[in-house]
Each structure stands twice: as C-alpha cells, then as structure tokens.
Amino acid sequence: MVHRSKAWIVAGMLLGAACTGHAQALVTQQPLRWNADALGNHRYLVRVDAPATAVRVVIPWRRRDAHPENVAIIITAPDGSVVSNVRRGTIDQASGELVFKAAQAGTYAVYYQPYVNKGRSNYPTVTYAEPKDTADAAWAGTVGDASHWSRLPQARVLGYEAVDDFDAYTPMERTATPAEVQAVLAKHAADALLLFPETRANPIRMFDALPESWAKRGPGGTFSESAQRGEYLSFQLGAWAPRAAVGNVRVSFGDLRADDGSTIPSNALTCFNLGGTGYDGKPFTARVDVAAGRIQALWIGLDVPASATPGVYRGTVTVSADGVASQSIPLAITVGEGVAVAHGDDDPSRLTRLRWLNSTLAQDDSVVKPLLPIAVNGQTLGILGREIKLDASGLPAQITSHFDERMTGISKQGKALLVAPMQLIVEDDAGKHVLGTARMPQIQVDGPGKVHWQVAAAAGALQGKVNASLEADGTMVYGIALTATKDVALRDIRLSIPMQQDAARYQLGLGRQGDRAPDDFNWKWQVKNNQDGAWIGSVNAGLEFHLRDENYRRPLNTNFYQQQPLRMPVSWDNGGQGGIHLRNEDKDYLAEAYSGPRQMKAGDTLHYDLVMRVTPFKTIDPAKHFSERFFHKYGDLDAIKADGANVVNIHHATPINPWINYPFLEPAAMRAYIDAAHQRGMRVKIYDTVREVSDRAPELPMLESLGHEVISAGKGGGFSWLQEHLDGDYIAAWHVPENRDAAIINAGQSRWHNYYIEGLDWLARNVGFDGLYLDDVAYDRTTMKRVRKVLQAHRPDPLIDLHSASQYNPRDGYINSALLYMELFPYIDRLWFGEEFDYEKTSPTYWLTEISGIPYGLMGEMLQNDGNPWRGMLFGMTNRLGWSAGSDPRGLWKLWDAFGIEQAEMIGWWVHDTPVKTNRDDVLVTSYVRKGSKTLIAIASWAPQKVDVTLVVDWKALGLSPARATLTAQAVNGFQPQASFKAGDAIPVEPGKGWLIVVE
Template identity: 50%
Template sequence: MNKYFYLSVFLLVCQLSIAQQIKYTTKNNDWDADSLGNHRVVLTLQKANTHLAKAIINWRRNDHHPETKQLFIVDSASGKRVMNVSVTGINRESCVLYFEPDAGNKKYFVYYLPYKVDRKSNYPNVKYMKAQPTAADNWLTTIPNSSDIEGATVESIESVNAMNSFYPMEVIATETEVNNLISQNSGRTYLVFPEDRQFVIKMKHDLPQRWITTGVRNVFNGEAKRGENYTYQLGIYPTAKDLNGVKIIFSDLKNKSGQVISSKVMSCINNGGTDYRGNSFTKEVDIAKGDVQAMWCLVNIPATAVAGTYEGTVTISPKNAENTKIGIRIKVEKATAVKGGINEPQRETRLAWLNSTLAQQNDVIKPYIPLVVKNNTIALLGRKVILDKTGFPKSIQTYFTPEMTSFSSIAKEVIAAPIKLVAENNVGAEKWQSKGVKFTETRAGTVKWDAVNTAANLQMDVSGTIEFDGFASYMVKVTALHDVDLKDIRMEIPFNKEASKYMMGLNLKGEKRPDSYEWKWDVPHKNQDGAWIGDVNAGLQYSLRDENYVRPLNTNFYLQKPLLLPTSWGNDNKGGIRINEKDNHVLVSNYSGARTMKKGDVLYYNFTLLITPFHPINTDFQWATRFYHKYSALDSIKQTGATVVNIHHGTPINPYINYPFIRWRQMKSYIDSAHQLGLKVKIYNTVRELSNSAYETFPMRSLGHEIYSPGKGGGYSWLQEHVADDYIAAWYVPEYKDAALINSGMSRWHNYYVEGMNWLVQNVGIDGIYLDDVAFDRITMKRIKRVLTKDGHPGIIDLHSANQYNKSDGFNNSGNLYLEHFPYLNRLWFGEYFDYEKNSPDFFLTEVSGIPFGLMGEMLQGGGNPWRGMIYGMTNRMPWSDNADPRPIWKVWDDFGMQGTKMIGYWVEKNPVKTNNPEVLATIYKKERSALVSIASWAKDDTTIKLQINWKALGIDPAKATITAPAVNNFQQSASFKDGDEIKVEKGKGWLLVLKEEK
C-alpha cells in the first residue's frame, strides 16, 4: 500500500511541477568531476536540524535510464557523502528522494551523473556508476511513518563549468509538454522551430524545454551585420510520420524601400554544397518521426546592403508531406562585419568555410615547373612520360643523379616496356585496336587525355591525368561488346630491373625487392591496394582502385572503415598481384581472375601512379633547419641552436586538437616574439579527429555522417553526455579536458581546414604545420601548401607517422600510405614504433629517410640510432630524448661547415669512400678538399674495418690528408687514423670522420 501511495504522490507532484523553472548556473571547476560527475543539484533546507529531508527535483535530464545510475548526496560544508538516501521515484523528467541530513547544515549537493574513468589515458573509457542502495535498513523503515519531513528546495542545477552545461538546449521537454504541443498543432505532419544561432540545436531525440516556452513560431527574427556570413537554424520535428527528402527553399529578402538580398546568397548546408574537390553536390535529408533535425541556413549578407529590416520566407519542402512556410525577418545593422565575421566563430560565421573553394585551382607549386606536352611526351620536373597509343605509359624516365642532389642529362627508364591491360579469353588475349591519344586539357598544372581501344569482345576507354608533381590517375572503363567468358583481366607493369631494387607495400616492409612474390586482397584486415617499387633515383608507386574507391580511416581506426574491395580488380577475392624477375625486367602482374561479362556490362580498372623522386634533396635546408618540438620559453629555445619551434596541441597556446582558433591571440603573441628572435613557429593542426571545443561541433553533427564517423560512442564523459551516440571517441587531453571525435574521412571539413590554415597564416603568422599522420588526400595537401606559402610565407610542413604496419592500422607502410603527400613536405619524422636497431639499411632508406623521394628525415622512437641516422643525414630533434640530444652532432655540422656540401650516400655506386665490410656502410658529405664521412654498422658483432678511399674523386692529395674523429658527446671519443688503418666499429654504432687536406 505504501509503495502505491508514494508513487501516486510522485506522479501528482510531477504534474504540478512541470511549469517550474529551475535556475541553471555554471561553476569554475569547483569540484573533481572525474569522481563526482559534471552536474549537481543544489538543495537548501529551511531548518538545519532535521533527521529526514525530502527533495523533488525536476531535472529534465537528457540521458536515458537514470534509474540505473548512482547519485551522490554530499554535505556542502563537510564534503561528506550522505549514505542514508532513498530514491522513491526517478525518471528522465524528475526525481523524488529522501535523505538524512547532517546536523547543522542546510545546503546539500546531489551529484547525479558520477562516473569512473576506467583507463586514465589519452583514450579514456568512462563508466557511469550503477545505482546501489547505501541506506541502512533501520533508517529506511522510519520514512513511511515520519511526521517530521523537511522539504528541500532546489536552489539551482550546476555544471562543473560552462563547457559541460546542459542549459538551455539540452534541458528536455516533458512527455506531457510534448504531447500538449503536438495536440495544439494537430493536423500538421511536422513542426518547425526557427532558432537563433546562439542557441545551437544539440539534441537529436528530444525537444528542448526552451521550445515549449517559445512555442511553435512561424517567423524567425535575427540581426546581422553588413557583409556577414550570417546563419540561423530551422529545427524540424516530425510528429506524424518519417519525413523523406526534406529541402529548404529560399525567397529573396526585401526591405520596405525595395532593396533586395537575393536568394542566390542563401543556402542550407544540410541540403548540399561544395565538396572538398570543388564539385557541387546535393543531399537527401530524411528525418525519423520523433527525432529533431537541425537545418543550418546561411545568408551571405552583401557588404553593400542598406541597413534596415529585410523580410522573406523559407519553405520547408519534404517529398512526402506538406510544405511549411516560415517568415524570415533579418535586421541588417549599419556596422560592417570584418571579413564576413570570421573572427567571431562562436557566431557560427565560419560555417560558410565548409563550401570554400580556396586554393582549389591546380596552379603549379614550387619547386615544380609547368608541364610541357610535345607529341605524346609529357615533361615535368626531373621526369618524362611518353604515352603509348593505348593511353598507357610506354616509357617513364627520370633524370635525377644517384646522389639525389641534382639532375642528370641521362635518363633512367622506370619501365622496360609499355604498361598494358591484358584481357584474356579462352583462345588468347583480346587484341586492342587503338585510335590513339587525344589530349583534352593541357595546362601548366594538369594534362588530360583520352584513348579508345576496341577488341573483338571488349571496348576499353582510357582517361588519364597527370599533374605537375608526378601523380597520374587513370580511369579505365572496360565494356563488354558481347557476352564473353574471360580467363583474366590484368594490368602488366614491366619494371626496369635497375629501377626496381627496393619495394614497399603489399605485406612487405621497405626492403630489397624479392625475385618473386605473391599477394592477395584482404580488405577487412589490410589497407593494401598497391606498392612502391623503385631505386633511389627512379621509382613508381601504383594503387588499384575502381569507381567506388573511398579513402579509409587510418591510425588505429582502419578496421572501422576499411577499403572497399574493387569490383574489378578484386573480383570476389579472385584477384591479386604476382611479381617475377625476368631477364632485364621485373614483371608486376595485377590480375583479377576469371569472370563472365554480359553484353553491356562495365568494369572500371582504375589505378593511380606516382613517379618518384619528386624533386632533388635540399640538403642545406636539412642542416640549417633544426626543430624544437615543445612549447617552451623562447629565449631558452634560441640558446639550443634550434631554428623552428613546433607547437603541439595540448599546450597553453594550442590546447584543442586540430582547432587552433580559440587561443589564437596568445599564439600570435608567442609567434611574434619568436620572429623577433629569428625563430620560426609551426603548429600542430591536422585532420583525423576534431576537438569537442570546436564551435561548429553540433552544426556538423547535423550533417549526419558527412563529417563525423559513425561509431559505438563511449569515451570521455563530455562526449557521452552531449554527443550521446553514433560517434567514435578519439584523442583526449586530461589537462584541458579536450575530447575529440573521429572525422569520417574525405568531407567538406577539409574546405574549412584549408580556410582555417589560410586564416592562421594571415592573422596569426604561423610558419607552417606539424602533421601527425594524415587523414586527407593529396587534393587537400596541395591546397594547404598553397595557402601556407602564400605571400612569401615559408609554409614548412613536416610529417610525423607512427608505424602503420600493425593490425589496427591495416598493415600499411607509413611511407607507402602517405607517399601522395611527400611532394609537399619539407621533412619526415618517422617515427613512433619504428625499430631502429633491428631493421635493415634498406628499411631505413625506403621507409624512414625519405631520400628516394627527394626528402630527408629525423628519428623518433627512443631517440633513434645516431650512428645509423647520420648516414642518411638524420638526427633526433630537441628536446625529444635526453639520451639522444642532437646538439653534439649539430656542433659537428657547424664545425665542419655542412652548408654547401654534396651528400654521396652508400647507395651511390661511385661513392669515393667505402668500407671493406658490406655490413658497415659509409656516406660522405663532400666539399672542397675535405669530406665528413659517416660510418654505421649493421654487423652482428663488434668488428674492424678499413676505409677504401678514392682520394682523386674526393679532390684530396693523400699525402697531405688527415683522418680524424672529433670528440662528440655520447657518440665518439676523439681519435686519428692513417689511410689503411684498421678501425674498430662497435656493434650498432659507427664513426664520424673528417678527411681533410692540410695546407
């Protein structure tokens, strides 16, 4: 009986208290959220001394199943938890509870979402504490018969800080309020709530209490500045059925004097826009019954607009329901917004950036040169491609010297014969009849061509594109002219043996290419669709794709969005790659296996090529540019000899991952001071995950999965309490409570990213960026390089990658994965989880150094191996490892005078200095009458070597030559040697020797 009595009282109280308005406040991190939760109710008693208190809390929670979650009542004075607590009724709307106050205190806190952090790391797993009884049985028995119950008044609901507040857009309407609202608007299939941009729609499955208060309105009123990227929202709530294909249609806005703001400057980002490639697109918007969909509308107010009030309409037009017109009334102020108002991103002015085409035109970027077409030959920096009549390359030539520091007049052939697509039927190969190559575009940055090839049963339409950096893309459309049974369709790439010494990809680390090799598709587990095969001064990367290719996620998230198996190449896993060395060439056969094609069937055997190297190595940049990778006092950085400061995220001036727009004034002040000291500053800003502090988080969530990936949710408390569901939790920085979400991959966020970079260069003065792996393609990389180098800015880009060759990352090589970005990088930092002790020189050369691609690098994991690093010109960076301080080697560089030296690596056949042990390698840095010789050992044990020196090639008179080892802290002791001396080399170590002609 008592149970039902109290339940009835509870329901009655809930009805009476629906209209009660609770005060919501934010605190300044006044309590430990990671033990008590982010939210609390403040209760006040009328009298301090009572043995039993009752509280009715209309908290309107947006989380589900609050009855399963623990709540704490804490004495505000002592901080002591009250254990005698009884919750007699609890749901999302309200709660009734009894508790035993401590004598003498009137104020109590009810923490209603306490949680525990299961793993305090950068990927925390927050678990909300389960409801458990804590009251003593004998105390519980006193509640029904007590005549002295003190009512506890709800003073306010507090959040630990403003970021965590639910007010006002995450305070839910009650079921009764919603039902009443629907009843009052009976006959409508859906309701529309025009909303100002300052009240961002956040909840997807609930109406906010605010809309009950404001009611259903048919007019929106807003205020904007002239020239502003103005935004507003339309919250659409289906009440009768699901809505399909919802569109927003705009009218012109007019003032009383007849001036017009054209509908052409209006758009709804949910209905479409401009993709990251610069192409326009439209989107279908479907809304489930009972869900809330925010439609974000943009109005680019003309700077010439006359101040005044402009009126018009928007029409909400679903495919399967009635249209609804909403009046739009925007008061345009006399003031003019600066650059569209983008310096006030909290006003959602930067949503216009999502449709930006900035730096999209494929202009040539230095050091590259314009493409030149002559007959069927296309010339580009250090390379040439000669097209066969089929449209495929019949010759790919490179003109780089083996040293990679300049160009040669003698071409090195990458392929030994034309690339061809072989379609084999039961009697042999289809014989293509080619109509020849037709160039359709010849610009400085891009050349395009078509070629039509026909055979008895098939037609092959080839569309090729090459760009100024050496990237080529092929769309190969194979159409069946008749029903045909095929034994195989394969692409054969006959590599020149002298240009295919090394291989990287397809389950192989960077290593000597095997004589024969077999590989099969395994897209659920492996991010592999091609490989790089080459030598230091000539090579080719290729990737096999079809018309449905989508770039997968990377860095721990590959398995959540893997490659799509190409219908053509994969052929239900019949396809694969076979490599065989034969005479003077290496045949790479990319086969798809047997299949039947019906007349009219179409398959796309698309692929991409990257011709390496991209440009000569700029060794002088390597010696002069010394990174300091930590936010520190600038004077102390200057004293180290570093020249460029990398500012990571999670630092005072760049706290929020991939969103460096909140503390930009502090960042600018730091950069200005650095420039006065002659230092450059680069910042961490990449794409893969995005801080929850981004002002645009919820507008972009309204786009479905366009920008944020679907996922199981979880992660840090803010994500669970505000984003709620359908996301992937990413990196978390405890110091700043910065919880990121994983981006979906290629999206309009990249347009924003480019615009943001441009803004940072122009307004903050950044000198470049530090990329921590890359989650965008080469289109975005080119755009980034353009805006970073605009107006003479240096635009330095260095790329760090953790070793991607593991299960979570899909067993891809970092170098192979990111090769399309290498043309625009200044330095590599590979990297984390790379083993510098156990891997071979071939691994160092191909996967770490960057040398075969025209780059140089640095070492990371454990400080690297300084002896092995130096034969590739690599050191560590400050102040990454106490055990591998690069300053002693920097001093050697300065003492020797590395600027202007010529690097001749051990991989160069005519290197003037070699050792008599093939497991101990030597690279030299040569200048007039002297050379710095770097020696590193991969021998299994300590060994002795003798130098084999071509003094004539060095330009040194051996009679006047000295061989000395300068003292280098933590590297070597000083020593001197004579030509022909045995030199002891310890296991895994080496020497730096100066060969010099004395006057």
C-alpha cells in the first residue's frame, strides 16, 4: 500500500486503476453541487429581495467545529461572483452574523467552511481558510458598527445545503445553543449523568456537544422502535456527564415482555461498549468512563428471536456508575409479523451487522488445506513436512524438515535444524543454570490443528512456568514466566538456538535484508525499529523467531509504524541491555538472545515469551502458479480473457467495489461481474484488507464510541470529511479524490476483525467471489487462519495473494516485508512484492529470501518498474497484466504455453544437483524440465558487465542427448531476440539480463 504508483484512469470505460497500493478509478457519482476544493462542503442559501448597499443576515448554523470565528466565510452572488464587501459580526457555534453588499436581488450562497487542500492527492492535508478582510474601506465605512446593523435590510435564510448528501451534517451534528444547554441543566440540576435514548437511524456523532434535538426533547423517556422477527436491532443510549467526570459506567437489562406473556430474555441484549468477544475468541470486559462535558454513546444490540410472537415487548435498560444513582430507560420494542432475512444483514445501513463484532466464526482448531492434523508420538510432533521433538524444558530438542530442495515434494529423509536442544539459560554468581525439569512434557490435544503442553521447571533461584502450543502451520507460541524465589543478582537470562551450519545458510531481520547468514552480528533493541526477531534457514528448512512479553501489542505498519511502534519487552530488552547475537561457531551456527544483568526481588516475575515458526510451511506448486494468469485491473472480461488472463483482481475505487475495505455497498453489480467471469471460466478476487476503513462504512460512528479499540489514536486531519464528521482522534489514511473516499487506520487487533470474517462469509454467500487481494494487511495469523477457513468453506480452491511495498525504511521501522507477514504465509497462495523492492542492485539470495517466497512455500510476482523479467524467471516470477503500460507478460505467457511449462518440473539454481549451471557464479540458471522431451533454461546475470557463459549440463538428468539437442531462444518482445545455440556454445549475456532457451 504505502509507496503507490500513479493511478491510470481509463475515461469512459470506468476501468479501475492498476495501482497495487490503492487503485483509483472514475467511479460513477452524482456531480457535486459546487467546487468543494474552492468553497468547502457546506453553505446556507439566503434570499435578498432587492439590491442594497448592505444587507444583514444571521445564519443559524449550529456548528460542531469548536472555533468558527477562526474560519473564513465566502459569499457568492446570484451570478456566481464572489462578494468582496463582507463584514463579520458575532461568529460562534450557534450562529454567524454577516453584512454584505447585495448588488443584485436573488439567492446568495454563504460558504462557511472553505478549506485549502494540500499534500499528496491520496494523503491530503486539509486546512481551513482563515478569515481575511476583503471589504473596500469606503464601503465598510458606510456600514457602520455592529450596533446599527439591525436597521439594515435583512436577508432571508432559505436553508442549509451540502456539496453532496454524504458530506451533509446530520441532525445529530447540529449543536444546541448555550441557552438551550443551560435550560436542560437547570431542569436537571442534581443529575450527574443524563441519558438520551436514540435510534440507530441517528448515530451519535458528537462527543463534546449536545445535539439540538436532545436539548429540545430533554433526557430520559421511553425508547420505542420496531423490528422484524429474527432481526438484530441496534440502538443507542447517549450518556452525558455535563458537570464532572463519571466513572465505571455499567449497563444491565431486564427481560422484555409482551402483553400476552411472551418474553425476550435479557441475555438477548448486549452493550458493545462494555466488552464482548475479542478477535482471538476470548471474552473481555471494558471499562467505560465519561469525562466531564463529554457524551458517551452506549451501543446496544437486541437479538430478536425468529420465533418471537408479534407484539409490543416492554422492559428496561438500567445504567449505573460509581457514585451515581441508577437510571432506567423504558423500552418498547414492536415486533412485527415479518421475518428478517439473515438478521437484516443485507442492508448495512440498518446496523444489524454490529453483532458481527462478537463473532466466533471459524474460531476453532480445525485444519485447512494443505496442512495436516498434528501427529503426536510421545514428545515428537509431526506436521506437514516437519517434526518437532520436545525437550524436558518444553523447548524443541530437535526440529526436522522433510521438504526437498526443489520445494515441490516431501521426502522421508529429513534435514535437522538443530545440533543440540534449545535452552533458556539463567546465569548468576553461582554459575549457569538451564531451565529444565526431570519430567517430559505431556502433550494435550486441543483439536486436529493444535496441541499444547505445560512445564514447571527451575533455573537457579528462578522458578519457571512454560505454557506452550504448536499449531499445524508450524507456529510455536511460548509463554515463559520466570519468578524469583529470593532476591537475586542475575548476570544474564538468554535463549540459545544452536543450528546446523548447513541449515543456517540465509538470514533476514534484525535490520538486515535477506543475505547469507552473517559470521558475527550483534543487534540491540530500539523502539524506532519494528524488529523483535529474525528468520534463519535454508530453502527447505528454517526457523523464524520473535521475542516478546505479556504486554505485546501488534504495531501498526505501512507508513504508520512510528505512530504505534513496538512495545519494548521488559524482559528481553532490559532497559537497552538486551539483544541478539548471531555467530558461526566450530560446529554450529548459534543464535543467542540475551537480556543482560539485572536484579530481581523475591516474588518478581518476568515474561520471556517466544514465538517460533518452522519453515517451509508447504510445498510450492509451479504448475498451478503458471496456470493462474493475473489481470490486475477492473475491465471488460472478454478483453481480459482474450489477453490470456484468467484471474481478475478488483481493487476498491472501482464501480463494483467503490469504497476501501468496505465492499458491501454494490453487491448486485459485484455479483453480476463475478457471475459473468465464471461463465467465461475466469475467477474474480476483491480488495479487502481491514487495515483501514472507508468513511462510507455506516458503522463508523459506532466504532468511534469504542474509543481506540478499533480506531487507532492519532492527530486527526486528512480529508475534509474526516475533519468535519469525526471527533479528531484518529489517523487519516488513504483517500481517493475521484470518488471522495477517505479512510482511517484501524488498530492491529480488535473486534473489527470479527466483523471482517463475517463480512467475508457474507460476500462468499452473496456475491460468490473467489478470493482476496490483500494489500499490506494489519491483522495477524489468528485472523488469517479464519479468513482461509471461511473462504475454503465456500470455495474448494480460494485464491489469496498478498502485496507489500518494501517496509525496509525508517517510516516502517526497517522491517522486512517477508518477516512482517511470514505468519500469514501458510494461509495465502501468492506474493506480489512490490513497490520499492530493488530488483537490480540486490543479490540472488535477497531475491530468494525477501521476494520470491519459495523458502516458505510460496511463489510470487514482481512490481516496481515492472520487475526484472530475466531474474524473475529464475524464481517463476513475472509481472502482472494491467499494472502499467510496461507491465506486459503476454509474450512470456505465450512462450510458457508453447513450451508447456505447466508440465515441467521447476529446478531452481539453489538446488545442489541442479541439472544446468553456468561456468560463472554470477550467472545463474533455473531449469524447467520435461524429462526426455525438452527443457526451458532460464538464465539471468548478476555480472557487472556483458559476459559469455557456457552451460554445464547434466544431459542424463534432462533425458536428452547433447549430440542431438537444439538450443533455441524464441523471440519475445522486450525480452529477447530470436537466437539459436549448440551444446557447448558461448552464450552472450548482458548485465542484469538473460535468456529463456528451449533445449530439445
């Protein structure tokens, strides 16, 4: 997402942009009433009956912005010209007094929030224009001072207008006047908390000002609403603390009863603000406090049973708080004869989907393809292609990979990662103590996809409790609590991971991009860097590890890391004394995480938590990869199919998916497009990432009421809609100027992920999409597993591809994209790495570990500057059709098809017995072998100059005769000319380029 390229707008055809970050397209919209960038989004129309030197008007705007006196006002005449002779009188939130010259009779427009739009078009910086005196001095003199203005001709206020319906202020954003507020307070002088019931049709949008409607009707009263049987009914209570803060607000419910005795039990009601079910499936509670002068929206849901007898159900909702008397609001819910379809979820504006926030859909320990159930054999745990044998400490004693080097198969012969068991070592004045116990851990099975174990161990003066689990994808999670049994001075607490040197060939993370594992490297904790671990391994065997404690919170990513950075783990960081040391030793490669000296008091506990993942996660499937041809753009399906593509990625900002990460508002159009694709044998994937959410989401005001559970804290700003309709504490995100779609950043872990999972299930059932295009997502493995489960429940082979711009920069905390997202890799199908990835000045090992995905069981494609097609073919990578004018893989697709690449075995340059090599280390070869028939040789150079190379061929492995073999390079536009060679010929290779040669 972060480093986006140009958007390409195809006028008239409404073809979405092929921008990997956020595509832009000309989405069909009703035209704006006026140029908002020049005049702002809001105006009042006033009528002047006759020309006059000066007329007066008082605009009853009831504004929610705190300081209207600091914002300019623009008045335009009936002919559209700007009136320069204007004077301002009393300007406050309630109203604005203006005097202006009316050279014409007719309707004048008063624009009262004009803004200046600067910054990038997709990250605008909107500031509101300051007042300027444009009046002619002579004219101003004739008007006199404000005390005489009431004698002037009075313009008549006709009414309020917004630039479009979406930008309009709602009735809930019209503030009460100070007099109206005082009248309410006078009637309720003894009340510390005033309650205002409100329907879902009028979401509470102001948290620091009383709405006009509330002031006029007053607090309390019966809440009345209608619902269908089976509908999920959402409503609100506004809790206002007008004089002093109110703490620990609580809500309780009584049963709802109808006159005939029918009952809706109290447990059918819930208050979302007070807790629910977290993204991880665990229940939680939340404390709600209301600051002095603030309004807290309490959102309540009622699950009306489908079996409910029609009638009026009455009950109460009771609100209490510390030191505040309880108050009850009567409820009168009329349940109609009709039965709601899908609880009412098909209409997002009804806010029935709020119940999705507490969903546990796909929150289980089942296994998704191609992963296998965990096999438990004593202390040895078998998963797809890997085995983990546990030591008495609960840590791995050995990890074995059975993936072959080609990454296309799993063999009986395993490759060991460790030379000795992992150890957690405590060192004090008495010496070195290894955390351990005499008893082996007992494995408990939670389900096919998860097991766990516990160990009570000791290390010197520290008692250890180890709670650990393994999941079918290869993820091991350790919660290790070390408690001092007495006061103790520690020299160090460290984790030792002794790896086989042959397994520890490559390393990425800790501020290093993918390369050969360093001989000696030391790393220290820094909050400015999103770094807490590394991956070390070879293509077919590796280990990812991360160091954490009990306070871990997922940082923000993609442009926003510094606004919610990594929390330094108190245990591992130890005030900057901790770090990680990587080094080659005589017989092994040692990764050692240390924390340094410290004092612990008796009873003190430190959490040395650890997350590890064993790679690869699965085999690669080159045949499937090459058969899926991506068109990364919305467009005409027949034209796309004619170009050879069969998978279409649909961004947001397109006619069928207009709003970022809210793909629910054009379901009929989306369904029609997807159905048409299926009729043509094509598949359609949509953009939906959850990292940010569009301002078009009807749930947004409710999400604001949850504080920062869902919406990340920030400095506000951004596009005008956000500043005018949100409370100011948010991070402004992506904006599409063509359809005025603005987004804000979500928290990395929240109940919005539950909503997201339910939303994907709804889309799968209602629009029939085939998968997801993920663009720098913010969620973790827990949510990713659920995504895969939901999609596989509806599609036998759903497609999920992940794009990332390079995160290796100061803005993103120098995190490797592969490492950032590795936890998601078991559940996705393809990578697209990405903007700002360097395909020219980086090494083959960088390509292998950072870009290709192959050591983790994935394949991918290139993006930045259309990639390097010669080097890309060493890894089975091309670019995508539709991305840009230069992004055209059709020539390579045709060559693949002519050769029959889907029937070939891909043997990468990294395989020790690869059948084709060159005589140079800086010119590499990957072979696509159809044994006994023909072989496609992909050659790519990292040599600094043009070189001649000869091929070193194992003809027997190819099943070909060198005497009879022909070597032919088919002409491919922009890639290579037609050429023929003989076995043993010198082949010229340009720097940074290469060849595709068919040997047959």
